[in-house]
Amino acid sequence: MLLTRLSALLALAGAATAHFTLDYPPSRAFNEDDEVNAPCGGAAASTTRTPFPLGDGFIRLTSTHEPFNILVLISFVDNPTDIKNFTFTPSGEAQAPVRDFFQVTMDDVCIGVDIGAIGYANATDGARATIAIQYQGGDSNLYQCADVILASNATIPSNITCNNEYTVTTAGASPTGSPSGSSSPSASATSSRNGAEQMTVGLGFGGVLLALLGAALF
Ligand SMILES: *[C@@H]1O[C@H](CO)[C@@H](O)[C@H](O)[C@H]1NC(C)=O
Ligand SMILES: *[C@@H]1O[C@H](CO)[C@@H](O)[C@H](O)[C@H]1NC(C)=O
Ligand SMILES: *[C@@H]1O[C@H](CO)[C@@H](O)[C@H](O)[C@H]1NC(C)=O
Ligand SMILES: *[C@@H]1O[C@H](CO)[C@@H](O)[C@H](O)[C@H]1NC(C)=O
Ligand SMILES: [Cu+2]
Numbered sequence: 001m002l003l004t005r006l007s008a009l010l011a012l013a014g015a016a017t018a019h020f021t022l023d024y025p026p027s028r029a030f031n032e033d034d035e036v037n038a039p040c041g042g043a044a045a046s047t048t049r050t051p052f053p054l055g056d057g058f059i060r061l062t063s064t065h066e067p068f069n070i071l072v073l074i075s076f077v078d079n080p081t082d083i084k085n086f087t088f089t090p091s092g093e094a095q096a097p098v099r100d101f102f103q104v105t106m107d108d109v110c111i112g113v114d115i116g117a118i119g120y121a122n123a124t125d126g127a128r129a130t131i132a133i134q135y136q137g138g139d140s141n142l143y144q145c146a147d148v149i150l151a152s153n154a155t156i157p158s159n160i161t162c163n164n165e166y167t168v169t170t171a172g173a174s175p176t177g178s179p180s181g182s183s184s185p186s187a188s189a190t191s192s193r194n195g196a197e198q199m200t201v202g203l204g205f206g207g208v209l210l211a212l213l214g215a216a217l218f
Helices: 002-015 196-217
Strands: 020-024 050-053 056-063 068-075 099-104 108-114 128-136 141-151 165-168 177-180
Touching: 020 128, 020 141, 050 056, 056 068, 056 128, 068 108, 099 108, 099 165
Parallel strands: 050 141, 108 165
Antiparallel strands: 020 056, 056 108, 068 099, 068 128, 128 141, 165 177
16 A cells, blocks of 8 residues: 555656756657657767857757756767767776766756867867767656768857857866856856755655655655
């Protein structure tokens, strides 16, 4: 009885999550139920690749959880299917993220990236790459990927707009972010190597679960 109510509640909690969408560069595919699957939310490689700036650029996404934590990774292997293809080179060396975990407090954002500034050996003009977003909004890790061709002359279409941009303020392996623009002056972003914010969000969700359980028990 209790177990039945518990699993019904957990199912409800799962159904209530709308997760996030990767809007630009275009996601391989979005399937809400599969979004938990690393590294690409269950999506197969795209048949077309989006030209993406090798230098200053951004990723646009829409979140249904606030705040959330985001990690931006890149892989230079052809059709990466394992998260390790984004965190290690084929020869087994650790590969830096494009943006290390940091907290975002708004739902409709652009995440600034500068892939060429990080020093990846394979980030050359015309390189084929896959960008992966790992997202932590309080339920579990969620993933989306975009298949791109890096190009120094690529530009992001002008109809891809940014309401809130977390720009790259420090070029390098672990850039920190800060929102620009006057729309949300109170927002802040911090970089975190140890995922501390991730735990905070997780506790928040645990609290909600506990409250739900309490409601079920009493
Ligand atoms: C990237 O470049 C390095 C050094 O040139 C090379 O060893 C590696 O195999 C390349 N490929 C990927 C997918 O990283
Ligand atoms: C992708 O990662 C898996 C797991 O580490 C590894 O077995 C595979 O060789 C990698 N693929 C490439 C092309 O490096
Ligand atoms: C970028 O450069 C490549 C190769 O030089 C060229 O084929 C392509 O048309 C250029 N794209 C843009 C958007 O200028
Ligand atoms: C932007 O414009 C292109 C055509 O230039 C169109 O295919 C695309 O759907 C537009 N995207 C948005 C988000 O409006
Ligand atoms: Cu969710």
